[in-house]
Amino acid sequence: MEVIIQPTYAQLVAVSAGIIRDALLKKPNLVLGLATGSTPIGLYEALTRMHKTEGLDFSSVTTFNLDEYVGIPPNHPHSYHTFMATYFFNAVNIPTENRHIPQSTAVAHEEFCEQYEAAIVNAGGIDIQVLGIGIDGHIGFNEPSSSLGSRTRIKTLAQSTLKANASHFGGTVNAVPKMAITMGVGTIMEAKQCLLLANGESKAEAIAHAVEGPITAEVPASVLQMHPRTVVIIDEAAAAQL
Ligand code: GLP
Numbered sequence: 001m002e003v004i005i006q007p008t009y010a011q012l013v014a015v016s017a018g019i020i021r022d023a024l025l026k027k028p029n030l031v032l033g034l035a036t037g038s039t040p041i042g043l044y045e046a047l048t049r050m051h052k053t054e055g056l057d058f059s060s061v062t063t064f065n066l067d068e069y070v071g072i073p074p075n076h077p078h079s080y081h082t083f084m085a086t087y088f089f090n091a092v093n094i095p096t097e098n099r100h101i102p103q104s105t106a107v108a109h110e111e112f113c114e115q116y117e118a119a120i121v122n123a124g125g126i127d128i129q130v131l132g133i134g135i136d137g138h139i140g141f142n143e144p145s146s147s148l149g150s151r152t153r154i155k156t157l158a159q160s161t162l163k164a165n166a167s168h169f170g171g172t173v174n175a176v177p178k179m180a181i182t183m184g185v186g187t188i189m190e191a192k193q194c195l196l197l198a199n200g201e202s203k204a205e206a207i208a209h210a211v212e213g214p215i216t217a218e219v220p221a222s223v224l225q226m227h228p229r230t231v232v233i234i235d236e237a238a239a240a241q242l
Contacts, residue, residue: 001232002231002232003211003231004233004234005234005236005242006233006234006235006236007236008236009199009200010042011235012042012197012199012233012234012235013042014046016043016130016195016197016233017046021050023127024056024058024061027127028057028059028061029060030060030062031061031062031063031120031123031128032064032126032129033063033064033129033130033131033183033188034064034065034066034084034088034130035066035131035132035197036066036067036083036084039133039197039198039199040130040132040197041087043197044087047088048088048091048092051091051092052091057093059093061098062098062123063094063098063099064116064120065084065100065102066131066139066140066141066183066188067080067102067141067180067181067182068080068101068102068103068104068180068181069104069177069180070104070109070177070179070181071179072104073104074104078168078169079104081104084099084101100116102183104181109153110153112181113151113153113154113181116152117151117152117187120187125192126190126192127191127193128191128192128193128195129193129194130195131188131194131195131196131224132196132198133196133198133203133206133207133221134158134160134161134164134206135160135164135202135205136160136206136219137209137210137218137220138158138220138221139185139188139196139220139224140183140184140185141155141161141180141182142155142184142220143157143161143220144158144217144219144220145218146184146185146217146220147184147185147217148185148186148189148215148220149184149185150184150186150187151184151186152181152182152183152187153181153182153184154181155179156178157176157177157180159173162176162178185220185223189223189226189227191227194224194227194229194231195230195231196210196224196232198232198234198238199234199235199237200237200238201238201240203234203238204238204239204241205241207234207238207241207242208241208242209221210222210225211225211232
């Protein structure tokens, strides 16, 4: 694990956007694994700026999102489909057919999850997987106790995650969908490179467990210690307990 500590969120964003820009310039048909949540918003804004001002070209890029809530339609204001459209897809030139987000409305979930895994393999695997981290150490929606070898599947969300995400659903924990489809920990570990981003003191404990704690299913992000090319990019507040 390489750990890069930056003084501010803006600098964390600049470092992570720079890594993706360099990779994209080397490999125009980059396969990106994408995350939602507040953490990567600055990254998507920076990549959008690079697209508009430097002509950074996403026309051969393929993307796979980590996860999506189950039980809300893709056009729900707080679905991850809407999130990606709002913060990234509407502003850059990734072809629609190259964008993949788990289908919240899939009826045959198991079949859908198998197809999602197969699509990642068909695309040549994920080159760079962007990750945030939950306060309980989750990556994607792989909550504590997720099998470290897990594949794309449905997960029930932890109470702490429902609480953390309630602000997006009118502040009501009960309004947050209880389940999600998520890439598995094993799926994430197959990405050629992972960029784990975190900012703010609320993430300090999770980052300390993930980076310096034992590798355990209780902190799914800790398995990234076993990944040969994970870069953890955090601000000083998130690094406070290292
Ligand atoms: C959500 C997402 C994760 C994300 C995490 C942290 O539950 N499924 O992919 O990393 O929460 O979100 P935030 O960046 O808003 O703190």
